[in-house]
Amino acid sequence: MGIAFSVRFWGVRGSIATAGREFAGVGGNTTCVEVRIGDEIVILDAGTGVFPLGQTLDRPLRATFLFSHFHWDHIQGFPLFRPVYEPENAFTIYGYGDRGADVEAVFAGQMQVPHFPVGLGALRAHLEFRALHAGSEIDIGPARVRAAALNHPQGCLGYRISVDDRSVVFATDTEPCEPGAVDPAVVEFARGADLLIHDAQYTEHEYDGCSGYGRRGWGHSTYDVACRTARAAGVRQLVLFHHDPAHDDRFIERMLSAARAQFLNVVVAREGVTLHVRGAATAYPEPAASSAPAESGGRYAA
Numbered sequence: 157m158g159i160a161f162s163v164r165f166w167g168v169r170g171s172i173a174t175a176g177r178e179f180a181g182v183g184g185n186t187t188c189v190e191v192r193i194g195d196e197i198v199i200l201d202a203g204t205g206v207f208p209l210g211q212t213l214d215r216p217l218r219a220t221f222l223f224s225h226f227h228w229d230h231i232q233g234f235p236l237f238r239p240v241y242e243p244e245n246a247f248t249i250y251g252y253g254d255r256g257a258d259v260e261a262v263f264a265g266q267m268q269v270p271h272f273p274v275g276l277g278a279l280r281a282h283l284e285f286r287a288l289h290a291g292s293e294i295d296i297g298p299a300r301v302r303a304a305a306l307n308h309p310q311g312c313l314g315y316r317i318s319v320d321d322r323s324v325v326f327a328t329d330t331e332p333c334e335p336g337a338v339d340p341a342v343v344e345f346a347r348g349a350d351l352l353i354h355d356a357q358y359t360e361h362e363y364d365g366c367s368g369y370g371r372r373g374w375g376h377s378t379y380d381v382a383c384r385t386a387r388a389a390g391v392r393q394l395v396l397f398h399h400d401p402a403h404d405d406r407f408i409e410r411m412l413s414a415a416r417a418q419f420l421n422v423v424v425a426r427e428g429v430t431l432h433v434r435g436a437a438t439a440y441p442e443p444a445a446s447s448a449p450a451e452s453g454g455r456y457a458a
């Protein structure tokens with residue numbers, strides 16, 4: 157059996173949140189993924205998806221944030237994550253930098269006048285900011301976490317979370333250094349993982365500028381790159397992640413069909429879905445045929 161190890165998707169969108177029925181099957185919130193390892197709660201990024209997550213967590217709460225980087229779509233939910241206002245809660249917050257003070261300064265800056273009505277001091281939970289860099293290794297309860305550099309403007313960290321012989325790799329916001337090639341460093345980092353959650357924001361056409369403007373140098377991958385990375389790394393299952401805000405459910409389904417021709421065990425990240433990491437038995441639950449948002453199950457309190 158081993159320790160319970162699961163991943164739940166609260167925000168799967170990149171760049172900006174979307175609303176509307178045509179996006180509801182996949183979900184409109186920006187990046188936030190909850191990882192449970194036994195009693196440990198690890199939160200990967202705090203895009204708008206962290207708000208509905210905050211509505212479900214019990215108090216007193218102790219959790220660890222691992223931030224990939226500090227672009228808006230990965231941090232904008234943080235000042236609205238209600239558990240950080242409650243003094244009985246405690247959070248350890250990791251992001252890249254040389255010192256914990258560097259990470260703290262990012263969150264203080266986000267809440268500065270005129271961007272937010274209250275400052276960082278209004279957060280009454282115990283907050284401990286810590287810095288990570290590529291190559292860092294930390295333990296969170298029974299999990300070993302490794303960080304690696306991803307190719308993204310201003311830098312980004314990928315995370316590999318390992319529990320006994322199972323592992324999940326979170327590689328959002330990454331672009332191959334050479335157009336048309338996969339990033340060998342990402343392949344190595346993801347080697348043999350049970351689950352690879354990978355940036356798949358664009359189609360090849362969009363990336364190359366065949367339809368509209370090109371997106372090279374914006375720091376994101378195509379689904380094609382995600383599939384080829386998964387194949388080269390020999391991962392068990394690939395989750396296409398960081399969906400473009402212009403892509404509705406039907407568009408993303410078409411991307412998924414095309415991706416399946418390249419890597420059979422590929423799925424699309426959808427809000428509200430929980431995936432249990434059980435080694436060979438790991439399987440992402442397929443949505444009901446209707447893809448109704450109620451089915452995907454995010455619990456939104458009023």
Ligand SMILES: [Zn+2]
Binds near residue numbers: 329
């Ligand atoms: Zn992003």
Ligand SMILES: [Zn+2]
Binds near residue numbers: 225227308329375
């Ligand atoms: Zn980014």
